[in-house]
Amino acid sequence: MQVSLINYTPNPELIIAVAARSSASSLSVEEVQHKLAQEQVTNLLKQLLSSGHLSPFEHVSFTFAIEGISRITSHQLVRHRLASYTQQSQRYVSVREHGYITPPTISARPEFLAKYQQAVRNAQELYNLMQEAGIPNEDARFVLPQAITTQLVMTMNARELLHTCSLRLCLRAQWEIVELFTRIKAEVEKVAPFLGAELKPKCYRLGYCDERESCGLFPKRKS
Amino acid sequence: MQVSLINYTPNPELIIAVAARSSASSLSVEEVQHKLAQEQVTNLLKQLLSSGHLSPFEHVSFTFAIEGISRITSHQLVRHRLASYTQQSQRYVSVREHGYITPPTISARPEFLAKYQQAVRNAQELYNLMQEAGIPNEDARFVLPQAITTQLVMTMNARELLHTCSLRLCLRAQWEIVELFTRIKAEVEKVAPFLGAELKPKCYRLGYCDERESCGLFPKRKS
Amino acid sequence: MQVSLINYTPNPELIIAVAARSSASSLSVEEVQHKLAQEQVTNLLKQLLSSGHLSPFEHVSFTFAIEGISRITSHQLVRHRLASYTQQSQRYVSVREHGYITPPTISARPEFLAKYQQAVRNAQELYNLMQEAGIPNEDARFVLPQAITTQLVMTMNARELLHTCSLRLCLRAQWEIVELFTRIKAEVEKVAPFLGAELKPKCYRLGYCDERESCGLFPKRKS
């Protein structure tokens, strides 16, 4: 899996703070921007987060190239509707040379690993065979396992990043999507350290675990 | 594939017309509703469609149970973000007894059909084997082909149905999703005949084909 | 202010439960629907709410005719983007006979009430005068006070109703929009008693107040 931040709105933390502050100020946006020192920026972001006033976080967005994830994970990922995706097409692109994902629980079991690898290879060979014989890509791919990898470009604003990370960094999420959002968080931290650090499972925000069973990080809420 | 309309907002065409009319009327919504005869309803909907004033179509929505589509098609489907989906989980539900889709281009080629069926069966057997041996569903499923079927509940408002049908009833869309939206259209027609009849490829609305190559239904736009 | 529920998806609580249950079941949607008893429906909704799994609530929506609210409140209301609005146009509809809202804090001060009423009347008279003299509605309305009333049709799904009520039933929201959502809640309760009862300020869900100052209903979160 490879995740790289290929674009983002510059000065993301400042812009969030400027938007938030200008909504409660009689100054112009430009005047607000000149007056905000870095320390105030961080304090303002903290206040917004703790009071759940998250709309200013929508003003900045991050664009990632995501490569080498399974079609299982891309199917889960695009369920987050407040983001923009451009995914590699299996209709227009032949997937002959694509890799595939092996879940760690299968890698750990030698008695299954070989069979798993063989099954994927067999499917790929049948795909190639059908494709060469004139079956369209879009139909040949029905035989390919869900493990096959895909790539996509995703743009998400910071509010939705806070939301998706709150769900997908939870240890109850599937391991592959946890890894994906762990890498997304790492990329954001490079250019927006405060914001990146705030990308964390929902229990940190709530102060308790609202899942059926807690992983132990935070206790279940008393009912 | 099975598509059944399991719920919808009653009197959909009337409600669209009432909302649209009341925006340009000094009467109350109730008064508008009493005054609208069926013939006026249809005329008003036609006007809205021809002038592209589509927001009143958002006030009604349709909920479908969709069963027996491949994960390829469900992955395409959920890319339409202005709708609500609840899909059967491959994490919580074992897919042992699920069917799979065979593309017509493969059915038509006996030399591939048997191999295709065998490949799917082999994958399902390995899935079963791994699952019985304690590999979690969510990991075992990596070996399953994309042909495996899924089911979901989808709710979409009439504006988005107009939009998605305009794209997915185009003959350039993949055959399985064309079939899906053909069935969706048929279900809508049963309870809202005018609206259902208006669910059609984008070329009908535009008056020309804007795809790279026309299927012949409408000519390409002169540039 | 008048709020009336003019349409909604039938059996809303059942449909939410059916969608949720079918995502974790190997049964068909129809089979799930037959098996769900009312008591199970309520228990399932409670589980969804307490664990924050809210997407099944999107499958049902409610359409309201809202009349006699100020343009201040309609401007606030339409900031909720996950809903559909058709608002009476001040371009196409003359507002000569529209009423206006008087805030209670002004009604309570006789020294201002008369001046307030006079100011509104003067603005309305100038509006009428300009309109009769050929100034377009859309320009004459610039002189009208924000207190002037408007009407609109709004459709919102149950997930967004839970969200908007969590914000707008908070006593820190403006009194007019609190009244609006109190009436919306009352309308929902008539047809979906469990769901209606769950429409409440966010502090009930969180277990604490995350606003700067608590109204006393729930304590501030310990930091």
Place this chain on the structure above:
Amino acid sequence: MQVSLINYTPNPELIIAVAARSSASSLSVEEVQHKLAQEQVTNLLKQLLSSGHLSPFEHVSFTFAIEGISRITSHQLVRHRLASYTQQSQRYVSVREHGYITPPTISARPEFLAKYQQAVRNAQELYNLMQEAGIPNEDARFVLPQAITTQLVMTMNARELLHTCSLRLCLRAQWEIVELFTRIKAEVEKVAPFLGAELKPKCYRLGYCDERESCGLFPKRKS
């Protein structure tokens, strides 16, 4: 009215092209980016626009500080739901020193202009009086005319800019919002000349006028 572009995703046209191209390529996103020359970028954007494949335009967004527009126009503006807004609050900010908009049709009529100005001034004075006497900002503002100006920060992606400009640059839109989007277009043109030039009324895209009456720029569609 003042509109200034305060932030945007760098290299917007390149990023759109990279996303689009990588969806139909077996190359990695990085490889695609290296291979795209400027001429190809423009050609690719043209193809996307003419075939209506607009989703790659979502990957770039533009943030504007918008100042000195009436509350009428801000109310219209925020009806576009696929954008992010942070508006100056009339609850937390006193509007004592705000300006107001005078429609040209009123400026052109001396017999109304003086009355209009007097009415606005009277309302502002009553606002000040009530506010000083302890009436909250949020209630005192009910007397203020809709002409009063507001400011906001708006972020919109390029796909939604294409859509909103297609509606709001139409000469049938209200003059103030036409001016707003004319300025938005001018700001985009400074940093993304091709994209900015493509922000135009819908008739340019359609090849005909779908409004009830054409302004003459394009003929009505033959029915």
